[in-house]
Amino acid sequence: MTRPRITILHDVVAFTDAHAVERPIPALERLWNRGWLRKIVIITTMALIWQGYTSYLDNDLLFPTFAATIQALIDNIRSGVLPMRAWASIKVLLGGYALGVALATILSVAAITTRLGNDILETLTSMLNPLPAIALLPLALLWFGLGSGSLIFVLVHSVLWVVALNMHAGFLGVSPTQRMVGRNYGLRGFRYVAAILIPAAFPSILTGLKVGWAFAWRTLIAAELVFGVASGAGGLGWFIVENKNQLEIPNVFAGLLTVILIGLAVENLVFRQIERRTVRRWGMQA
Amino acid sequence: MAENTTDAPLLDVRGVTLQYRTSERIVTATHRVSFQVFPSDRFVLLGPSGCGKSSLLKAVAGYMEPVEGEFHLRGRRIHEPGPDRMMVFQEFDQLLxxxxxxxxVLFPLLATRRxxxxxxxERALHYIHKVGLAQFADAYPHTLSGGMKQRVAIARGMAMEPEILLMDEPFAALDALTRRTMQDELLRLWDDTKFTVLFVTHSIxxxxxxxxxILLLSPHPGQVRAEMDSLPRDGADAEAQSRLESRIHDLLFA
Structure with a gap:
């Protein structure tokens, strides 16, 4: 029997500083790899174009300059008008959002546990999801009057279906192995849903919550544009209408900017943080 | 083995027929399978794919009801999943x-209020240490290799100190070298605590x-072909092993 031939190589190249195993990337390149920095550059460029064009146009009634908008924003924040209006909007929004998410949870849990619940969710979402929330506003006004009741009604409608759909899709996507693991521990009913299904479906649920938030925010501002004053404290939408009526166009822009800023803040601070502490940390999302 | 047969069977499987129902047909996975597992057995269900070995294990775990026959664990009839039969799956995503x-490892201990x-x-850390993952106690599963994940799953099963540990091809998705190591580790763990394990594999x-x-199952539908004792762990020479392997091979594929 012949033995297998083995040749052992001793002179493997020694990795010293010259061929380092790890090498740092140059500082400038590293900086440019930061997403936030690139975005700041984009935003700054856009602000400069805005400022340049409006200075050339020189018509504050049609299109105020970037500087005038920022000035109006600062003035309105200082006077406390904008924060008050923003808070009025956010308060209503949080109420509607919370109620919408709660209902969505009940619906989707019912859908995953019973066949009838599944049929109910499927029918309702396919019927009501395509219906724009704003289209319900006239009806809401009739039922709940001029007040936050109407706003909350349309908000719940705008949040409920998209959150329920995503939650349900998430529950359906939970791996059979993880379901079996949960049942192996003897978990049933509510404990099974809370301990296995919800965390396992969390990436989908979070997507639903994000989209639901964006829908709710848009719906609210739009609804406020149609009728803003709820018991004397209008929200941001009303602030925009009011200032347009008084031809305070820089204030209109300041209002729009606030809508954008709050939307961005929630997306980047709140949801990004939740994402980082949950699905990314758990390796469930890259 | 003689040392075990003096006790009553821990797991008694009597004439079990398992069927899957799809919208078009009913597929019989196993036909009247019977076997008995005694305390501290390392009982292997062996057979080619389609012999219903995994279905049998799932039914022992309580995920499937037999259409005929019964499962008894210490004399009690099995009809639903429970933590007295901890399961180790093949899939790496079995860790939460x-x-x-x-x-x-801690979660089942707390969820069952054990x-x-x-x-x-303390017990969780003890078993994590036993499977050699003390350094990774605070790591999330996605940072672990396949072999490490299976070790955690084994630690999780053992920490519950179940009546019987059910293992569904736990090493099948591992590379050959890791599989060998894991088999040795499992035996080492068994030497420590002499737990009872029901192990499914398609590898002779x-x-x-x-x-x-070893219980040999033939496919379509799964039926018991033979039941045999394996070789003694030490002192089994290569020749005896290959003789047994070809014997099993002939029984399964003859």
């Missing part, structure tokens, strides 16, 4: 990704290495 290694938090934690070699008793 939102829990660290320790939390994964132990209070502090003793549960693995069955001989891991098991002390």
């Amino acid at each position: 990704p939102w829990k660290t290694v320790t939390e994964n 132990l209070a938090r502090k003793p549960a934690r 070699n693995e069955a001989i290495r891991v098991g002390n008793r």
